[in-house]
Amino acid sequence: MVLRRSTTRRSRSSRFRLALLVLTSIVLITLDVRTEGGAIDTARSAVLDALGPLRSNSTRIFEPVGGAWEAVTSYDDLEAQNALLRAKIAELQNSVLEVGEIERERKSLLALLGARDRVAQVGRRTARVIDAPISNYQRTLELDKGSRDGIAIGMPVETGAGVIGRISNVSITRSQVELLTDPNFDVGVRMVRSGDDGIASGRGHNRELEVSFIELDTVVIPGETVVSSGFQGSTFPEGLLIGTVVDVVPNAVQGTQRITIHPAADLDRLRWVQVLLFYPDAPEPVIVDRLPEDEITEIESEGSAP
Amino acid sequence: MNLRAIITSRIGALFATVFILQVSVVPHFRLGGYVIDLPLILVVLVGLHLTPQNGSLTGFMVGLMIDLALETPFGMTALTFTLIGFAAGSAAPHVAERNVVTRALTVALLGATATALFAGFGVLIGLEYVSRRELGDIALVTAVAAIPVATLLSPIVRWSLALRSPLITSDR
Numbered sequence: 001m002v003l004r005r006s007t008t009r010r011s012r013s014s015r016f017r018l019a020l021l022v023l024t025s026i027v028l029i030t031l032d033v034r035t036e037g038g039a040i041d042t043a044r045s046a047v048l049d050a051l052g053p054l055r056s057n058s059t060r061i062f063e064p065v066g067g068a069w070e071a072v073t074s075y076d077d078l079e080a081q082n083a084l085l086r087a088k089i090a091e092l093q094n095s096v097l098e099v100g101e102i103e104r105e106r107k108s109l110l111a112l113l114g115a116r117d118r119v120a121q122v123g124r125r126t127a128r129v130i131d132a133p134i135s136n137y138q139r140t141l142e143l144d145k146g147s148r149d150g151i152a153i154g155m156p157v158e159t160g161a162g163v164i165g166r167i168s169n170v171s172i173t174r175s176q177v178e179l180l181t182d183p184n185f186d187v188g189v190r191m192v193r194s195g196d197d198g199i200a201s202g203r204g205h206n207r208e209l210e211v212s213f214i215e216l217d218t219v220v221i222p223g224e225t226v227v228s229s230g231f232q233g234s235t236f237p238e239g240l241l242i243g244t245v246v247d248v249v250p251n252a253v254q255g256t257q258r259i260t261i262h263p264a265a266d267l268d269r270l271r272w273v274q275v276l277l278f279y280p281d282a283p284e285p286v287i288v289d290r291l292p293e294d295e296i297t298e299i300e301s302e303g304s305a306p
Numbered sequence: 307m308n309l310r311a312i313i314t315s316r317i318g319a320l321f322a323t324v325f326i327l328q329v330s331v332v333p334h335f336r337l338g339g340y341v342i343d344l345p346l347i348l349v350v351l352v353g354l355h356l357t358p359q360n361g362s363l364t365g366f367m368v369g370l371m372i373d374l375a376l377e378t379p380f381g382m383t384a385l386t387f388t389l390i391g392f393a394a395g396s397a398a399p400h401v402a403e404r405n406v407v408t409r410a411l412t413v414a415l416l417g418a419t420a421t422a423l424f425a426g427f428g429v430l431i432g433l434e435y436v437s438r439r440e441l442g443d444i445a446l447v448t449a450v451a452a453i454p455v456a457t458l459l460s461p462i463v464r465w466s467l468a469l470r471s472p473l474i475t476s477d478r
Contacts, residue, residue: 026381062335066334137435168377183435205437
């Protein structure tokens with residue numbers, strides 16, 4: 001009898017302690033999700049800095065061994081990937097000429113409009129990817145550059161092929177990149193053909209992005225290029241390549257289209273990336289539809305004439 | 307130094323070592339493209355020799371340590387490890403002194419459950435980290451890896467907990 005009472009009391013006590021720990025965890029999760037730049041972020045930055053040298057050195061030591069291990073454990077995947085890459089190269093070779101033509105056209109249009117190619121003027125910092133996620137739920141990449149290299153939270157990160165994400169956390173010597181497939185990721189985008197703007201959102205690892213707020217009457221075709229729209233205050237400048245349209249589903253109820261896009265950059269096996277040192281609030285006006293200098297002078301002289 | 311302090315320091319050192327291995331070595335040796343969750347396996351393995359109360363507390367502390375190194379919401383790993391530590395502690399009287407295979411299979415089962423729990427909590431707060439197929443793969447990898455890892459770590463855990471006699475039933 002006494003033993004049973006003692007067991008019941010202990011069971012109640014352990015359940016009470018479990019409830020307390022669960023509650024504490026929920027409070028911590030809420031605090032972290034709701035607040036930005038608090039004590040938790042500071043502690044994480046400190047841990048990121050502290051673990052930085054260890055992770056860099058271990059990557060240097062274990063990367064070749066890990067590569068061999070991966071070749072053994074994922075041989076079939078690698079073979080399939082190899083075939084896919086060969087097909088992609090052939091496809092890319094065909095589109096290189098086309099892209100060159102589009103680029104020339106874009107530059108001439110920009111010159112005509114008098115707009116400055118803002119993207120080309122943005123400073124870049126090349127960083128090495130420490131490709132070693134600690135957890136299977138960690139969809140961020142770690143870079144070997146931090147705030148002392150001018151990197152700040154929100155800055156876009158890209159490879160030569162297109163955007164891969166944005167800086168989500170930064171410490172003195174390290175930074176973390178939130179990939180554009182992350183469910184938290186949102187960016188303002190523009191459909192290149194129509195010029196219509198929408199919001200692209202990540203939907204999870206290995207899944208395409210979804211663009212919302214594109215009206216029903218906008219003509220969108222698969223294969224169409226999607227770039228960042230660079231809305232005022234956006235952490236992305238205008239014109240960064242995000243991806244290409246793969247699917248368009250009209251939603252008559254909402255009066256919009258659900259557009260699926262495939263990221264332009266390959267998000268797997270990244271080694272080197274570029275962080276765009278873009279400050280959205282920097283006083284750098286984008287001048288569109290600017291009149292030629294001689295016309296401005298003409299108008300001014302007309303205005304000052306008696 | 308009394309026995310309680312010795313056990314606490316040994317367990318602390320064991321988890322610290324596993325944490326360092328997890329952030330430095332383990333990510334380079336993925337199984338089927340997925341990372342093996344050593345701290346989770348260790349939490350379950352240690353929990354199988356503790357009371358539910360101490361199992362959940364150990365899970366909570368280790369989870370917080372892992373949360374500091376992750377980008378997922380702070381407290382999510384702690385929450386998962388707390389529950390799984392409690393479950394391991396509850397299973398302890400039935401499993402702890404069974405043969406190594408039974409223990410390893412229990413660790414595998416609880417490890418896979420923890421994987422699903424974490425993903426479930428993510429969905430609850432609107433963060434779908436993995437697709438269903440990936441979740442199945444991760445749970446499978448965790449379970450498969452748990453069997454040899456638990457077998458290898460079992461003697462170290464028993465030494466850390468100073469287990470000469472069978473089960474620790476009193477609260478530490």
